[in-house]
Amino acid sequence: AVPLVVAKSTALSAKSGLLIKNRTAFENSRKITTIVFDKTGTLTVGKFQVSKIVSLQKELNEDEIIRLVSALEQQSEHPIATGILQKVKDLGITIPSTEKFKAITGKGVEATVDGKKIMVVSPGYLTETNLSLPAGFKANETETVVFVIINKELAGYIALSDEIRPESAEAIQILKKNNIRSILLTGDNVRVAKSVSNALGMDSFIAEVLPHEKLEKIKDLQKKGEFVAMTGDGVNDAPALAQADIGIAVGSGSDIAAETAGIILVNSNPLDIVSLILFGKATYRKMI
Ligand code: ADP
């Protein structure tokens, strides 16, 4: 039976944009009861576009805000960084240099630019540092917002939008028909997570999750008896991918995620996961 499985899984890999690193991952795919999806680049296209730059300080204009921010983002590989750098390029702004750059994992980035201490962070981190959201702040529910802190004062924010992948809704629907639960797990804010999860008809979402918490969320599901597959792309995701019953590293992500996972989703297309599961079920049904 082993050669058959190997042949089938290899054929599937070749056809459907999946790289199956070990046979167990393929064998186990038919046991999945829950799939935990990351958002950016898997369920969404992963191409952030800046939709708004807002200054909250009189002496600071929007171009200056994004100029300072770009210096930090030039050293980050987050999809948010890519979106911000594209905008800076479109505006023809020259990117300044930084000192003491540091990524605050799952929360943002910080560095010194022109002698000022700049931080670009998530809404969750903003409230953690006792800075409050600007009065009357309202963001579109589909937009990701990052806040800009200059010398410990809230200076402005940047809103970015991403799009849901055209294949995502169908993938979730097919999973549902096969009694497989889908959960969205993301470091992005609650508004965005909720809007993506609702738009796709997912079973639930967990938002503003810090990297170390991802692993705990997978364990919690397993304790409830779920057989869990998880998708992820970042270095941050590696521990959770290892904990999941099946780890699926997504496309262009980090090497560490790819090493940890049993399966690699080459085209980042969630429908490829669906075909893996259905194919796994069909294969073993015939064999047994
Ligand atoms: P996910 O992989 O689910 O998108 P991350 O843990 O990578 O989540 O990021 C969580 C949040 O931290 C982002 O939504 C953003 O608010 C903030 N963040 C992370 N990296 C950056 C960055 N380079 N620039 C600005 N904000 C960032």
Ligand code: MG
């Ligand atoms: Mg990520």
